[in-house]
Amino acid sequence: MNTATASRYTAEYQTIASVLPGQNLPWLQTLRSEALEQFSAQGFPSPREEEWRYTNVSGIEKKLFSPSVDLTTIDINADWLKAYRLEDAWVLVLVNGHFSAELSVLEGLPEAVTVMGMAEALAKQPDTVEKYLGKGADQSEHSFIAFNTAWFTDGLFVHVPAKLVLDRPIQLLHIVTGSDAMATTRNIVIADALAEAKVIETFISRDGVYAANLSGTDAALGQDSAYLTAAVTEVFVGKNADVTLYKLQSESEKAYHFGGCYVKQARDARFTHHNFAFGGLLARSDIHVDLDHASECELNGLYLGIKRQHLDNHTRINHLKPHAISRELYKGVLDDRARGVFQGRVIVSEDAQKTDSQMNNRNLLLSDDAEADTKPQLEIYADDVKCAHGVTVGQLDEKSIFYLQSRCVDEETARNMLTFAFANEMVDKVKIKSLHDKVLEQVLVRFPQQGVNKEWL
């Protein structure tokens, strides 16, 4: 029999298998071994798969990143961390995929709320975790999810009980250090009926040019490193509950990033997602949402690609029951040789009458070599629905440039102002002031800002 596997990663699995959390949980061991089997058979997704046709992740296979086992030697500068840590939030920090109690700030959490690392949750509340893990993300979807299930080392576990409204956001801060590292994390967010929560996922590299810029240290010290982040987040929004999830992806310029967010909404539930895809050499986001009766979701996205970045955004909204509402707006700004991908699919099942859905994707190309691939898909099996979608790919409007010039603004500044304005529409949707400012800072650091006066914004 042919024992060759599709991925070199499988052969490496035994080196970490013994340190993964949940060794004593048979259900998890079963889940992991099934996932490993699936991943071994398939390897990483290939562009031959329709849902991956624009994105080739074979670089991950070539590099062979390694999971880190020991955190004791890793140095994280507390001052540097301030550039990313939100002051008005509870912060859970993961370094190379492992929870760091030392760097986290979880004081003052209401007693009824559970916020802890996934490894800890598996030790303390295994029965609760069992009810949710793998129930939001479908392993058969693609092999990255299976990879995550087999390899995850830690993550965030949030459980907000019924009727409780969290008055501060929870920030999950992923930091990767060094080259050739791999951080595989699994997160679960549960909001029971009528609960409200805001969760912010931030992905950063300790090393790197932007990290150096933002922390005020010498930019020359910033050395972008290649590594792999593979995070899967499962979100369960209970009846009439309200969850907002922000993702600020600022990985290093050479990093590979996969981040999947899989959401199950109960009746009358509300879910909002803001996806800021700024970093990484190759970054892919999945946001999949299942909508129950009269539930609402809003998906916002902004991807900014420069140099040779490849940023893929894959969204799917399943209208399963009647009267649900979905709104989606993704904007991309692509410069140099960057490539942006938007694949948005809205599926309205036979039962989902009175669905109200709008999907929009707008792309701004700043260079002749930049590329935008956009594929909006509407699949409607019900007959009484309101669905709209629109797509644009274009350059800055010459009429707008002339208008600004006629108002004394030079052409270069006019272009910068218009580019910034295009992106800023998405930044302005962030209502948490501290996060808004950090996102804005990230936008400005990536784009030409000559003539754009920050103080006046």
Add this chain to the structure above:
Amino acid sequence: MLSIKNLTVNVNDKQILKGINLEIKAGEIHAIMGPNGSGKSTLSHVLSGKGGYTVTGGSATYQGKDLLEMAPEIRAREGVFLAFQYPVEIPGVSNIYLLKAALNSIRKHHGQPEVDAMDFLTLVKEKVRLLEMDEKFLYRAVNEGFSGGEKKRNEILQMAILEPKLCIMDETDSGLDIDALKIVSEGVNSLRSPERSFVMVTHYQRLLDYIKPDFVHVLAHGQIVKSGGAELALELEEKGYSWVEEAVA
């Protein structure tokens, strides 16, 4: 102020302006009237520096300098202001941001320091009141979702704050109802001064009831075919453009 001599302009190899001569002195208001396709908008666009037009001959001298050599933003900083027929919507850039950026560009151009933030706000609010606008407009994106009248009023607001020397008004009355027309005209009239000149490009005489010109020129087939005082506009209103067009032919 502005001296145009034998100006000829092509658009896509087709001659649109066929030798325009015009002398505008400080403090004067000139109305340029003409039927559709006569070249009125081309003239205002060429003077403000819009792309897509090729100057094939002649000159335009503004305050002793070659206007046609300057980039559009330099003309604007030197005091040439174009009030657009169709003001452009700029989502994501607030009105107040643009006003501040524009005013400071002018100040920088003349070697002056940036305007003090408080002084600026006082100035802007005073002009907003003058034009009977809501202060909220300042914080909305430039022209985004504005009605036709609001857009035109916004143009006059910019003009009032930037204090240009030569105002070129392109079909300012189009799309205005009578109330908005009155407000816009009062705004323009309040800006009249011995140092400021106006070029009003218009199809109809209606606007000239409110802003009285010193001179009226009739543009037809790319040439000024008749010039006169304010009474010429009334004559045109009565007899139509065919009267002057025939006179040329």
